[in-house]
Amino acid sequence: MGQVKASEAFTVVAEGSITTPKGFKAGGLHCGLKKTDRHDLGAIVCEVPAAAAGVYTLNQFQAAPIKVTQDSIGTEGKLRAVIVNSGNANAVTGKQGEADAFEMRSRFAERIGVPAAHVAVASTGVIGELLKMDKVRGGIDALPEKLDGSREGADGFCQAILTTDLVQKSVCVAVEIDGRTIHIAGAAKGSGMIHPNMATMLGFVTTDAAIGSEALQGVLRQATDMTFNMITVDGDTSTNDMLVAMASGLAGNKELTAAHPDWAKFADAFRYVCEVLAKAIARDGEGATKLVEVRIRGAESVEAARAIAKTVIGSSLVKSAMFGADANWGRIIAAVGRSGQPVNVDTVDVRIGDIATLEQSRPVPFDEDAALAYLKGDTVVIDVDLHMGESEAVAWGCDLTYDYVRINAAYRT
């Protein structure tokens, strides 16, 4: 397998996937929820009870599968599997929707011979329609045969979780702990309704590290705050967002806790996996032509830096300017100024790429042609230094394009 060095602490496994960590199989198939013949049902299965953790949407209208997954992970912090459908969010579907989500759990648990409470359920797609359970049941019955531990199994799963996504989102890293090679891998889907505090986003992290479910929950929460909660596509938070992590323990390291000498190394590799997926979601935002990264430096606190970064990345005017390759720093500072966070209006620097456009809140003449060339690239970095303190944050998003409007003007119909 090709290995790309990502830092001192870990390496990226270029051909790795969610089935690279020991103990995991995955797969997907088309059961009939999507109108096309694309996969719409998939699962990840672990051969042993994996330590499990989850974070969920803050939208008050939580979809039925969220309740099921919370119940499963809440029971004993263990999962053997997660089953996921796309094409239908099973959200705002009332008691029947809940019954359907619980049936997905129990039927799949039975097919693979594990306790129902060891299965998590996730759904993504249209809100407010009942699942076609005849299709789902047939799919669940056929799914175990599709599971395998190869890249093909992982690809099948990754296809099954997509909706308006254009590309699969997957990453795998290797990190040495206690002389063992531990793998951490992830898969995600995103596209619309993407905004901090979880979005139309499903994410799944597998690892063969030995770690307890509480420690896993801690590292997942910390990584989420720095990655998935720092992306936005359109400011909308969906009813179905869910991120689930499963740790098989089969790598044979000593159990990871905050006291383990390699804890920081593990947490950093875990964060990296989440960051790659989060950025991939932002880059593949509905209609997006580029990834936009906003770095806020010199803030009074991390909370302020995060809030300002999210305000800038979420601004429709900034996003439209990025689409138009327009170095419109005025809109950037207008967003900084309405963030509700402490800002010294006389000390702000704004750089677009390495082009200084504002220094100490004064416009700087810059080469418009160079700015245009930079902004036409597929990644744009906006760097704002407030010169007030030492705190910083990074947020990711995308440009606002004709295609975003086209996709969302006609999604349901």
Place this chain on the structure above:
Amino acid sequence: MGQVKASEAFTVVAEGSITTPKGFKAGGLHCGLKKTDRHDLGAIVCEVPAAAAGVYTLNQFQAAPIKVTQDSIGTEGKLRAVIVNSGNANAVTGKQGEADAFEMRSRFAERIGVPAAHVAVASTGVIGELLKMDKVRGGIDALPEKLDGSREGADGFCQAILTTDLVQKSVCVAVEIDGRTIHIAGAAKGSGMIHPNMATMLGFVTTDAAIGSEALQGVLRQATDMTFNMITVDGDTSTNDMLVAMASGLAGNKELTAAHPDWAKFADAFRYVCEVLAKAIARDGEGATKLVEVRIRGAESVEAARAIAKTVIGSSLVKSAMFGADANWGRIIAAVGRSGQPVNVDTVDVRIGDIATLEQSRPVPFDEDAALAYLKGDTVVIDVDLHMGESEAVAWGCDLTYDYVRINAAYRT
């Protein structure tokens, strides 16, 4: 003059304008700030010192003219004039920008023979470029000749404050107080960067009512909270938003205070003027094809109702669905659910026009063709009843369209 009945309390003066209230003249001209030959400098002048009040953007990067206007109104609560340019926001222009805004004030004050502190200044347009003061000076010197008390003068002013607006926004009402006919009129510009708490919005209200500046400030603040602060085009709050009211007192009524028997009638007429302008701004949002009105009922508090209404009206997904004439109530309740306000997830009704789509949080089958026909109209009302309390609020916005993206991808270049 044609009169349209708007309520028991006041009548709309169809052909009225900001120069209809006694004592006011207005005018506009092209001084050279806009590349086209459209008007870019205008003024409203009152023949007596008018009681004055203002509300301003909450963006921390306030444009230079905001400081000037606050200084003028703060001096003794009186104005003789407001001078406005478009094409350049005079924002983030540092000490020179401030000096330029003060020079606009003093030069125009001198030309019309009033104290400098009786002149307010407003600017709208591109951020971060210094005003071409040679053009502005020439314009100021020529402006007094353009002022007149007819509809033509008002039209000249209304043209001068537009940027990407497509239509002029103007309204006039008449209300009987103390046996006198009082007129209240307004003019506004909007378009992009429109979001609650003041936007790229300039608004001017003239009245010949006799009212003190403190009482006028109170009625202006109250009306703003229910109207201008309840509209959004794109969630961005500009550096230049300003709403200024001037009362000449020439109608001859007894001074209006909260103790006056007709206070409520006056406040209602004043609110109506602001509401007409706010809705006109929303309808003419950049790229908009329709006005969207969101009514939240049955909320626990007015604050909650307002916050939920603003979340729904600001959702890019809801806005895109409105452009696509898609009765996508799922996005509406997803926005309700992420508003951060108290919501009972089991008791929500959603109507689109008079079509029920969700009752007690359960989807209701509806006639898709009827919904499509309704949504293709130029005004869409979304009505959400939370069934939790007695409070309600209304917010206004527009759809998100290809043209919004087109306009904002190429604004500066």
